[in-house]
Amino acid sequence: MRELFLHFQFLFLLKIFVTTKFFTVSASSSSSSSPSIAPVYTFMTTYSPGIQMGSGEEHRFNAHKKLLIGLIISSSSLGLIILFCFGCWVYKRNQCSKSINNSDAESGNSFTLFMRRLSSIKTQRRTTINKGYVQCFDFKTLEKATGSFKDSNVIGKGGFGCVYKASLDNNVKAAIKKIENVSQEAKREFQNEVDLLSKFQHSNIISLLGSASEINSSFIVYELMEKGSLDEQLHGPSRGSALTWHVRMKIALDTARGLEYLHEHCLPPVIHRDLKSSNILLDSSFNAKISDFGLAVSLDVHGKNNIKLSGTLGYVAPEYLLDGKLTDKSDVYAFGVVLLELLLGRRPVEKLSPAQCQSLVTWAMPQLTDRSKLPNIVDPVIKDTMDLKHLYQVAAMAVLCVQPEPSYRPLITDVLHSLVPLVPVELGGTLRLTR
Template sequence: MEYKMLELATDNFGEDNILGMGGFGCVYRGKLEGGVYVAVKRLAAGGNVDAVKEFQTEVELLSRIQHPNVITLLGYTIHAETRLLIYELMHNGSLESQLHGPSRGSALTWHVRMKIALDVARGLEYLHEHCHPPVIHRDLKSSNILLDSIFNAKLSDFGLAIVDGPQNKKNIKLSGTLGYVAPEYLLDGKLTDKSDVYAFGVVLLELLLGRRPLEKLEPAAQFQSIVTWAMPQLTDRTKVPNIVDPVIRNSMDPKHLYQVAAVAVLCVQPEPSYRPLITDILHSLVPLVPLEFGGTLGVGKTVDTIRPEG
């Protein structure tokens, strides 16, 4: 896409159009001719080799993969040292901003959260099982799960993704986000699709508990992971209802709550071979999500309706 066109679309990358900040730059809201809204990620790469590599990975991968639960790349631009990626605009921002931002998850009912979990599992299953060769996302987290106006979830930010060939698994630089990185990858550099499953388990815990993956302990200034905090309580049925996010507490069938808690516990097992495949996770979530939201749960009129925001 033409750089000038993107300058125009974003009011010359004006501050008012900033949607968020990333590792290597800003994301801006843009309006193209014809009234199409887009998100423009500007990577001020300069001489940063990692930024250039991530840009190339993102363009190469998203140019050849397409799925309803993977973000659509509309185009890209290289202008001097600046690199720009243009995506469809996701009106409800990231799962992180919905859960941990000012609204504290108030727009996310139990059924909406389960729908988001199912969407993410479908996106991951596509990467792991239907892409040839398979793709490991490697940076799955709530800020990389984007939500459209009716809370359909899409995976984004593929700059760290690895195409799962044996030649690509050697000498992989440790990357990812603390709190989501699987222990075997953190300690031994061992990366498999089960690393994504671990990160999915952390996201599921965020949806369930409304807590961040790492929380600061006062006054020691240390961080405690959601996994360490939650595991002893998730395996005790009497404690599970008490640690659920207050926003959704007592709003679901207890059987469904225990089932989701059990899935989360399996996903974050320290031993990768004990974690389920994403396909198995998908099969266990489908019956918990209403028909209207892409699952098979027939709850008729008790279903929460999702209304576009704004």
């Protein structure tokens, strides 16, 4: 742009110089009868036939006229040059403006990306709850995998049907829950669980392999958990004999991690609403995974009230039972009950007589806070196998989780951080055992 302007400036000065020189020569020779005037005079008289003057007057008139024409041409040339330069300046300015805007936009995008990444780090990759892909099985495949749903393959029972052990193609082991479509509620829970599990991706949440639907039944296909449920391990024939103190703490830690994923990493947060020992499944290495999401609900950050009461007696939080108020602290209460089961080896509700039941929380609470009584109520399988300091810490944690007032209960994240130091490194914690 600068070189172009200098070029036009040079041409303009050259033109002025030539024009001025020409006029100077013409003016100096106008007083004499130089032959060089004749062509110009002839030219002027040719295009001005009406003008008749004397020789001196004609020379002066021609000189003035040439000067006027020169000035007009020079002014026009100067105006064109200025106009051209102004147009170039406007064009250049527009280009610069676009460049700046693009740069600002790029800077804005970069800043936005940075903030998104920062937000992602803060929220630890929150998962947006949208329906994901679900593999659909045909009925014949599931029938073949379960041996026509033989009773000998039943590994569990639920409110709407049974769970069968299955062997799919390529010898993939699975668990298939058969739901009898006897009501709209059963259909609704089936669809809710499939929708949620299709999106979840966490090592402590049961994995969904697929689903199927028939006129009279629906099926959910899960990964197989070889050790069954925590309820079976604690209250079944073995009475918890396979569960050492450290394994129980690992199960509690895994469950807390699964709940933290639902409460803190899902957007909106998910409340399980039916956490209990029978919905905590164990694989061959006693890794725990939360299952059964038929009653789970997605909540906004403020929670919701007046949700239809659902759950299992003994695990339902008081505020939800009495007022219908459901929050993530409702799951924390249920987790506290599971923690008491692991600690004491007792069921959440025990029958004292055909007409009388006793809550584990009600029975244990006075003794949990008494260090002299606590060792005597611990599950006999693990009694005297743990550091008493760790026992007191777990008991205090359980007491906080089952507080009647929700605001007094900790967040599941706080519970998780309290459990990590109690679990050996080999089992997923930070505790280093001394030999």
